[in-house]
Amino acid sequence: MGGYGSGRHGGRPTADAALRLDLAWLFRTGHAVEGEYRAGTLSWNRGGKAVGSIYCKAIMLDPGEERLELVYTRGSGDGTERVEQTVRLCHTVPHYGGKRWWMICPFRDIRVGKLYLPPGGDRFASRRAWRLGYQCQRDARRDRAFERLFRLQRKLGSPQGWEAGLIRPKGMWHRTYDRHMERYWQLDAECAVEMMAVFGLMERLG
Secondary structure, X not given: OOOOXXXXXXXXXXXXXXXXXXXXXXXXXXXXXXXXXXXXXXXXXXXXXXXXXXXXXXXXXXXXXXXXXXXXXXXXXXXXXXXEEEEEEEEEOOOOOOOEEEEEOOXXXXXXXXXXXXXXXXXXXXXXXXXXXXXXXXXXXHHHHHHHHHHHHHHOOOOOOOOOOOOOOOOOOHHHHHHHHHXXXXXXXXXXXXXXXXXXXXXXXX
């Protein structure tokens, strides 16, 4: 994974400025379906202007071989590069039922729900791999949902971060942990709402 553009100024980019690949959104919109093959173009717009697109194949036909195959170009002119990137998928089965799908970060080998391609970046990778922050986390008016999420993670001794999840402490009853997980997903949804507000603001300013 390469670095950011050498001409970039003003500190590391935020996740807000990156192209975001959201696995839950792919499932929700039918771009990915368990047991099926789906393919199509994904596009990003900001301020009414196209800022990027990729061709995405969600291959979920064979258990244990589920994956996304991404095809896109980066750069321009003589420096244009055609990128073909494979992202492995896996799932977990929560104690409260259902199935939750994850992407495996190609560079950190960790389960994540979202991957990012920041300005000047060359591959989709996790927020942790790119060391991205969130602009809304720097805005005191939007800190509350994130702080509640981080407080829950601290309570259970888990790493802090919107996509860091929860780790069950040794000796904690599963039903107690399940209650914490339900609260975690509620807070995760609240953080997502705040993020959408930021994206909307960016579009209006763009």
